[in-house]
Amino acid sequence: MAARAHRTETVENVKAPPTTSDEPPAPARLTVQRGLFFGPSALVPEDLYSVVTRGGARRERHRVVLDPHSAVGTNTYWGRFHATYWKRWTAVGEVEVTARVGGTGRVRLMASDANKVSRIVAAEDVHDADGLTVRLVGRIDRFVDGGGLWLELTTESAPMTVDDVRWSVSAPRPPRPTSVVICTYNRVDDCLNTLAAVADDPGAGEVVESVVVVDQGSDPLESRPRFAAVGERLGPRLRYVRQPNLGGAGGFTRGLYDATAGDPADDRDVLFMDDDVLLEPEILIRLTAFATCTTHPMLVGGQMLNLLHPAHLHISAEYAEPELLRVGRAVPGALQEAYLLGHDDRDLPTVQDQRIDTEYNGWWACLIPAAVVRAIGYPLPLFFQWDDIEFGYRARAHGIPTVALPGAGVWHADFGWKDWDEWHRYFNMRNGLITAALHTPFSTKRIGRTLGALLGQYLVAMQYGLAATLIQAVDDFLEGPAVLADGSAAAAAEIRRIRAAYPETVMRPVASVGGDFREMQVVRAPNEPGHEVLTWLKRVAYHLTDRAVHPTGMVVAGDAHWWHVSLFRRAVVTDMSEQGLRVRTRDRARALTLAKRGARSLARLATDGPTAAAQYRAEMGTLTSRENWARLYGLDG
Secondary structure, three states: OOOOOOOOOOHHHOOOOOOOOOOOOOOOOEEEEEEOOOOOOOOOOHHHOOEEEEOOEEEOOOEEEEOOOOEEEOOOOOOOEOHHHHHHHEOOOEEEEEEEEEEEEEEEEEEEOOOOOEEEEEEEEEEEEEEEEEEEEEEOOOOOOEOOEEEEEEOOOOOEEEEEEEEEEOOOOOOOOEEEEEEEOOOHHHHHHHHHHHHOOHHHHOOOOEEEEEEOOOOOHHHOHHHHHHHHHHHHHEEEEEOOOOHHHHHHHHHHHHHOOOOHHHOOEEEEEEOOOEOOOHHHHHHHHHHHHEOOOOEEEEEEEEOOOOOEEEEOOEEEEHHHOEEEEEOOOOOEEEEOOOEOOOOOEOOOOEOOOOOOOOOOEEEEOHHHHHHHOOOOOOOOOOHHHHHHHHHHHOOOOEEEEEEEEEEEOOHHHOOOOOOOHHHHHHHHHHHHHHHOOOOHHHHHHHHHHHHHHHHHOOOHHHHHHHHHHHHHHHOHHHHHOOOOHHHHHHHHHHHOOOHHHOOEOHHHHOOOHHHHOEOOOOOOOOOHHHHHHHHHHHHHOOOOOEEEEEEOHHHOOHHHHOOEEEEEEEOOOOOOEEEEEOOHHHHHHHHHHHHHHHHHHHHHHHHHHHHHHHHHHHHOOHHHHHHHOOOOO
16 A cells, blocks of 8 residues: 555644534533442342442332431442542533432432542431432542542431432533444344343433444344344434444444544544443443543543453453553553452442543443544554554554543453453454554564564464464564455454364363363462473473373363463363363474474564564554545445
């Protein structure tokens, strides 16, 4: 592709579109979150929303009924108003909480600081109320470093009912029209569940202008009767797009492409949403409201909660190290795999009082303002893996921050239960190299050391298919930007073909492995090696001389470290999903062939890597242009 100038703007030039005479006036109050006492499904703990701290109470979605001598608090993941993030990223000065109350009791508005020390902000007693509207106001003042707001509801000798709780602010401008974009590939039931969650919650669904489904699969949503039923409930707001599979990057970018198709005054912001999440529709209200109130356009991300373990937060703020091919690194002070129903050493709830700023946000849920796209371009056609990270770091380079907003999350498949030895590992490595080329000094020495260590570990651990995956990723990166010419669709097919030659890349049912049960005894891992390099050299010597500490045996998923599996001649390893097994068998000839190929590829990286990196940087404007995506979508005619 020919090099092309790429327009850059700092955040000072990326202003919210001005209000015109055709726009409606800003609402007197903007609802920024609702007070929910129960989740969208019985599969998630209600204590993530509200906690009965004394007595008894019946918690419903929008209402709670307290028995006499009871207390309910909302100092929880979904119940808090995370004031510190509003203090940092908006100019909003106060938040008003309204609630409809019946019966007798007390409603308190509480606050905390960065050290979790609580204080009472406002309170109101009600006596024999019948649908009384209680209004409490909290200033967003002492929250720079941390802290939040929440409600405490108490009764003495009589019951009390509280419902229709709303947190609202004075909006600085009218909300931007927003489209929810869901990219899906052969996850029909999951996607339909996500659509139904939006359709069945009018209060949340009404804050978005449209819901766009980009279907890239061979099993289309439109073939299901349920799709028509959901479509009837969403009405004209639903738009369904079929296109060839261009991965998550191609699916999500299609939403951005269509939302910024005309005059900037007609642009729509876009909220990306994964298809396979358990959706809390409340996230639509919270992300769009926060985006409306930020002082400058920014990426507003939702957090990830673990689907298999729904009380656990994956990570609250993260960064990447592209030259080391590492993602999902916890920013110091961030919560990581945190149990949100637990307590700290002071017996205080595990909540996010301290504000921790993230460097990017995953696209399981992320709102991207149209103004950001106009300033920095569209995502790279990376297929998937690192597309969200690269876009976040590109935004940072233009002075546009990202927030990972607490209290706004989706339940997504646990990363810890996904096996690393899969075909998508190719994209993780290749796209990590591309991101390093664009956003780091691209030290070939540092990158080569990282890749060499990984290759050596894969070979001694008998992960020959994963070693071949790494080599292919390096070779394709060195091809330069041309490897992205088709949106990486060919690369996705090719890596599957390559890996099919390696039997250990396939998960097998437990019953199919067979063998004498005495050869299938679990062998637990010893302590970690004191010196990794010396341990690795010793394992290489074992392989070269065909020695093994254990001829065969089983290795549990948590023990499948290279320094342990390399002690076996044949290792039956539990897949990280724990749904089956992988059989790794030593093959010295194959290991030597891959080692030689890998050495050549890494030598090429050392000599040709800087040139390839310069080519990616030169083509950045073209790769992320509207014209390039129009070509990929077949819309350039």
